[in-house]
Amino acid sequence: MNSSHAAAPQIEQALQLERAGRLKDAALAYVRLLQLWPDLPDCWYNLGRLQRQLNLFEPALHSYAMALQKGIERPEEVHLNRGAIFADCLRDAQAAERELRTALSLNARYLPALQNLANLEEDRGHREQALTLYERILELEPRAFESLARYVQLAARKGHEPPLIARLQAALAARNLSVGERASLGFALARLLDVTADYAGAFAAAQAANQASRLQGGPRARYDRAAQERFTDELIRAFPARRVAETGRMAQDSGAQPDPIFICGMFRSGSTLTERLLAGGPGVANGGELQILPNLAQTAIKPFPAGFVSVSDDQLAQLAARYRASLSALFPKAAHVTDKWPENFLYIGFIKSILPQARIVHTIRDPLDTCLSIFFLHLDQRLSYALDLMDIGHYYRQYRRLMAHWRSLYGAEIFDFDYDALVREPRPVAQRLLAYCGLEWHEGVLDFAERPASVRTASVWQVRENLYQSSSGRAQHYAAQLAELAVSLQEV
Secondary structure: OOHHHHOHHHHHHHHHHHHOOOHHHHHHHHHHHHHHOOOOHHHHHHHHHHHHHOOOHHHHHHHHHHHHHOOOOOHHHHHHHHHHHHHHHOOOHHHHHHHHHHHHHHOOOOHHHHHHHHHHHHHOOOHHHHHHHHHHHHHHOOOOHHHHHHHHHHHOOOOOHHHHHHHHHHHHOOOOOOHHHHHHHHHHHHHHHHHOOOHHHHHHHHHHHHHHHHHHHHHHHOOOHHHHHHHHHHHHHHOOOOOOOHHHHHHHOOOOOOEEEEEEEOOOOOHHHHHHHHOOOOOEEEOOOOOHHHHHHHHHOOOOOHHHHHOOHHHHHHHHHHHHHHHHHHOOOOOEEEEOOHHHHHHHHHHHHHOOOOEEEEEEOOHHHHHHHHHOOOOOOOOHHHHOHHHHHHHHHHHHHHHHHHHHHHHHHEEEEEHHHHHHOHHHHHHHHHHHOOOOOOOOOOOOOOOOOOOOOOOOOHHHOOOOOOOOOHHHHHOOOOHHHHHHOOOO
């Protein structure tokens, strides 16, 4: 009897546990069976996959390595998964590139590895390398429409958009498009039409793209306005006043590094640009869109936020230590790390409770410009409010209501950083930002266009350009389409 046949009952048990959503138990089941039958590469692969979902990244890399060692079929897929861990979870672009290139050495036509490598090159600011990879993908598979959408936005140059627009329109007319492909192509088309000042066409393309994205997302893409209002109410009730535990203050004031600088606000309000300004200083690491804080809050406090009222001072200190440990593991040599998950504005009360001296930079921008920019952006469908203009307006009003509450508690401890003011007067606005963050001013702060660093955001190429004012006041081109939204944003 071979190992696979002998282990069949235990394998089925692990699969059933996973189907039931019991990921920890499923992973333990694989650990136990691999102790008895260590030569099962598919089981090592499944264990690695589960460990990644459980945020056990180093164990996942080991399990994937064991799958390779035991002779798994399609090893390029394993290298792809290892590359994703290095890129997305461990912030090690060089290791990610090695894994992806190994996958391609095994299978030069492996499209997922080519796509991930192109994305990686984009994140690193390597435009020509990314373009070459997208061209290779489209040569191998002309219907690789997700890659086409990325390619045309990368290839666009002032005055050269018309043939790219025609290519997108032809792709959108193709038969048997998935709703996901229709969404990606539509958002790319909307952006190019906006650049060419075809504002009516751009808005129509964005509207169609959002409708396709909503269909792709299914039930999770339905925004519940009443639920969002209740959640905002719960946050305000859970944090009715400033709370500073002495143990939390001791943990904060101990001089532990790295020191986080939280950057939060609405999506498309200038958070990435803010991070790029700060990351120009010595000892400041570009953390990007970390989700350590929300994951910690949601897993340690159940239910969040109502459960916060029963959290003890000792628990607050433990949560502070856990956050710092996670940050230090990712950025062991940094003195400061920018934590730029925009929706950390939901967690400001939690942040100030566990890290009372934490610096919080709140990015702001003209409300209509912000909402319009979100509408034109291909966001994850879990941000369901982003798929409808009036839902964006509703979410914005709840955000504004919550920020008013945080300001009533913490006042000037939250620093409002105005994108529109920055593009008008870069130097004095940037100087105030650095002063608030306790960083010294130096003349290279504003020279961020060519600054080497990985940028993982939808505005990856915009923040690699010098400051420009064209996005400030952009909503004026869509006055008719935004009229109803403009009225709703005036509501208290």
